[in-house]
Amino acid sequence: MTTNLTYNKALGELEKIVKQIESEEIQLDALSEKIKRATELIEFCKTKLRTTEEEFEKSRSIIG
């Protein structure tokens, strides 16, 4: 996966892929590649969110 990927970039790319699939802009041959990429992106975003959640809870328990 691209190293300088950000959450927002990943989300944007995911949106684009979903839109392409939805509007059938892509060839079936490319679909498999797109599924792979979308799965990566979802995983990436989930990890980011989970890490942020953990930081958030930690901060809360310290300050709150």
Added chain:
Amino acid sequence: MDIGFKYIKLSELVYDIEKVLSDKYKNKTYWIVAETSDIKKYDQRRYCFIKLIENSDSKVVAKIDAVIWWQYYDLIEQFEVITGKTFSKNLELLLNVRISFSAKFGSLNLEIIDISFQYTIGKLEMERKEILRRLVKENPNIITLVDGEYHTYNKSQHLPLVIQNIALVSAPNSDGLNDFIHELETNKYGFKFNIDKYLTQIQGQNASRMIIEQLKAIKKFDHIYDVVVIARGGGSQIDFGAFDTYEVGQTIAALNIPVFTGIGHERNISIADLMSHTSVKTPTKAASYIIDVNANFEEKIESLGYSFYDILRDILDMQNEKLSYLADKFKIETRLFINKKSNELEKLKLSVKYLNPKNVLSRGYAVLFHNKKLLTDPSLVQKDDILKTVLKDTVITGKILQKEKRDDNQFNL
């Protein structure tokens, strides 16, 4: 004894003087302005001897003894309470007196039967106004008077968000000092304070000079102290002189650390109060004020903290929602996409199936063979040629009887 001229006894003369004075002054009282120069108070016996003088061009032009007897002794305490001045020498007073001459003791003195507090208050007020006027006039860079309000350099100093390091100017072991420290140290929030004591005389002749010295000493550590507190408390309501001097006012106004005054002044506002950053009535109130500043900050931080978490929570929730929505949509759309493609494939398969000749024959169609070859070009055959007609499960061999152009209306295909 006759010695050639007339003489009388001392008592005769003194009693005569007494009579003359009595005739002229008996039952008469006078209001006089005089300055006190020497005072002997006998609190136990409740009387007080005073030397009254009048100066002109720094020279004494009149002098007389005066006394306050026990009936009027309360005047002294009342004077101190009401005017805030210690009853002492070098005071200019307006006194109600009567003349008293004692033949027995040969003493002529004035009996003080009343003191005008109003005169002293008015005079103090005039002195105070004059000092304020000079402060503004002579220190235009640090003191200005705008719409009846004094603006000073000290007032323009910003209070830190949290007050922790305090320089305390107070008298050793005084109520003011103890009240202030006690109030700070028992604050309900548990705030900690660093208090450095700058002890000074707060009453009396040297008070003004000592207070200034301490303020100057504090200024050397202006990077350490958040505020300077001048505390003077307790019961005594007299002698605020030190807080009404030009020099103390000027030093406070020019100080670059915010000064809080809590000098227990019930009667009026001192010059020190007017020049300082914040003035409150008592040292205890000065301490509460400081605690409030800190509590206020803590509250702000807490509410900021809460809203910060609320916002963060919202962002996280929103992103979580957005991501699961996208992930779901991705699953659904991909499923739909694949389904659609496979449907298309199914259709194609069906078409292929329908096009298979076997399937075509089963639906009632037939193909013709001529010389073992599929006949697709009718021009290659003519009358009497042998043709094999292949049906679903039958082969019919026949001869061509006739060949003509097909009429679409004749056969309904």
